[in-house]
Amino acid sequence: MKAVVKLGGGLFKRDPDVEALRTMGKALSTFAGEGNQLVTVAGGGQNARVYIDAARKLGADESTCDLIGIGLTRANAELLRLALGGVGVPNIPTHLSELNHLVGVGKVVVLGGLQPGQSTNAVAALAAEITRADFLVNATDVSGVYTADPKKDPKAKLLRSVSVEKLLSWAFAGDVYAGKYELLDPVALKIMQRARIPTRFVSLEDPSNITSALRGRDIGTLVSYT
Ligand SMILES: Nc1ncnc2c1ncn2[C@@H]1O[C@H](COP(=O)(O)OP(=O)(O)OP(=O)(O)O)[C@@H](O)[C@H]1O
Ligand SMILES: [Mg+2]
Numbered sequence: 001m002k003a004v005v006k007l008g009g010g011l012f013k014r015d016p017d018v019e020a021l022r023t024m025g026k027a028l029s030t031f032a033g034e035g036n037q038l039v040t041v042a043g044g045g046q047n048a049r050v051y052i053d054a055a056r057k058l059g060a061d062e063s064t065c066d067l068i069g070i071g072l073t074r075a076n077a078e079l080l081r082l083a084l085g086g087v088g089v090p091n092i093p094t095h096l097s098e099l100n101h102l103v104g105v106g107k108v109v110v111l112g113g114l115q116p117g118q119s120t121n122a123v124a125a126l127a128a129e130i131t132r133a134d135f136l137v138n139a140t141d142v143s144g145v146y147t148a149d150p151k152k153d154p155k156a157k158l159l160r161s162v163s164v165e166k167l168l169s170w171a172f173a174g175d176v177y178a179g180k181y182e183l184l185d186p187v188a189l190k191i192m193q194r195a196r197i198p199t200r201f202v203s204l205e206d207p208s209n210i211t212s213a214l215r216g217r218d219i220g221t222l223v224s225y226t
Contacts, residue, residue, distance in 0.1 A: 001036050001037070001134045001135065001214070002036070002037045002131055002133045002134050002135075003036060003037070003038050003039070003134060003135050003136070003137065003214050004038075004039045004041065004124050004127045004128040004131065004133045004135075004136045004137070005028065005038065005041070005124075005137045005139060005210055006040075006041045006043065006121055006123075006124035006136070006137070006138045006139060006140075007040055007041065007042055007043060007139050007204060008045075008138070008139055008140035008141055008204060009043040009044050009045025009048065009049075009076075009141070010043075010045070010141030010204050010205070011024060011043075011076075011080075011139075011204055012042065012043065012044075012046070012047065012079070013045065013046060014046045014047060014050070016079060021079055021080065021082075021083040022083050023207055024080070024083060024204070025080065025084045025085065025088075026207075027207035027208065027210065027211050028040060028084060028108055028207070028210070028211075029084050029085060029086075029087040029088075029108065031211050032087050032106050032107060032108045033087065033106060035105055035106065036105065036106075036214075037103050037105050037106075037107070037131070038108045038109070039099065039103060039108075039109045039110075039111065039127045039128075039131060039133070040080060040108060040109070040110050040111070041077075041111045041120050041123050041124040041127060042076040042077040042079075042080050042110060042111070042112050042120065043073060043076065043119075043120045043121075044069050044072050044073045044076070044113070045072075045076060047075075047076075048068075048072035048073060048076075051068050051069070051072055052065045052068055052069050055068050063116040063117070066113075066115075066116035066117060067116055069113060070112060070113035070114070070115075070116070073112030073113040073120055074092050074112035074113070075112075076112060077092045077110045077111060077112040078092060078110075080110050084108050084110070087106065087108050088107075088108050088110055089102050089107055089108065089110070092110055092111065092112055093111055094114065095114065096114060096126055096130055099111075099127060099130055099131060100131060103131055111124075111127060117187070118185065118187045118188070119184075119185045119187070119188055121138065121184050121188035122187040122188035122191060124138065124188070125187075125192045125195070125197060126191055128192075128195065128197045128199075129191055129195040129197065133197065134198065135197075135198050135199075135213075135214060136192070136197045136198065136199040137200055137201075137202060137210050137213045137214060138184075138200070138201045139201075139202050139203065139209070139210050140183070140201060140202075140203065140204060141203070141204065143158055143202070143203045143220055144158050144159065144200075144202060144203070144221030145158075145162045145167070145183065146159065147159065149182075158220075158221065159221050160221060160222065161221060161222040161223070162221055162222075162223060162224065163224045163225070163226060164189055164192055164223055164224070164225055165226065167183075167184055167189050167223065168186060168189045168190070168193070171183075171185055171186045172186055183201075192223065193225065196225045198223075199222070199223040200213045200219070200220050200221065200222050200223070201220045201221040201223075202219055202220035202221075203220065
């Protein structure tokens, strides 16, 4: 199968967790080794947020903050690429147009951010669209999409499925700042919607959640399209 996996900032701690990266690398390289094509996208995590906050305090505009964040996502992508060992392709692409030259069965391409104004969730959606992926897994620091932000509302309930329209209505209600794209930004959702990319949100705490989702297990939250 052809898959895209977005690995959220939860994997890329302030002090990188080498063991967590190694375990994730092993799980993903095993999946690729089973005859699958895989593109992974590294999120920004805490380090990107810290740098963006510092730049903003120093007077940077939002595009500059985004560019700084992109630099950090690429540093995260390099760590992930190393954790993948031999199956990780040597270069982190900086343009979407490079992707189809790099993908292949048994290989894993690692991307960071590409352009200001969009999150790495949008990069993952674009990567899924251009590679005609069968499946996109968005792995984050919570178990899926909830009725409200589970970090703020203890009564929030995990949704087993959610429509892209519902996610869009939430995304449009929020602010769009560098480093503040939470669960999904409107750009990411619009691309998922136009390409109707089968997508599931899962927790990245255990890498087997990701590989199980890729193998078709009903875990986390499935996005539906009407
Ligand atoms: N309805 C919701 N369901 C689930 N999570 C939500 C919801 N609303 C807001 N969130 C927040 O979104 C967070 C996940 O987005 P966040 O941008 O922090 O992580 P990420 O996208 O995995 O990482 P990065 O942006 O660094 O790549 C969750 O930790 C949660 O607090
Ligand atoms: Mg995010």
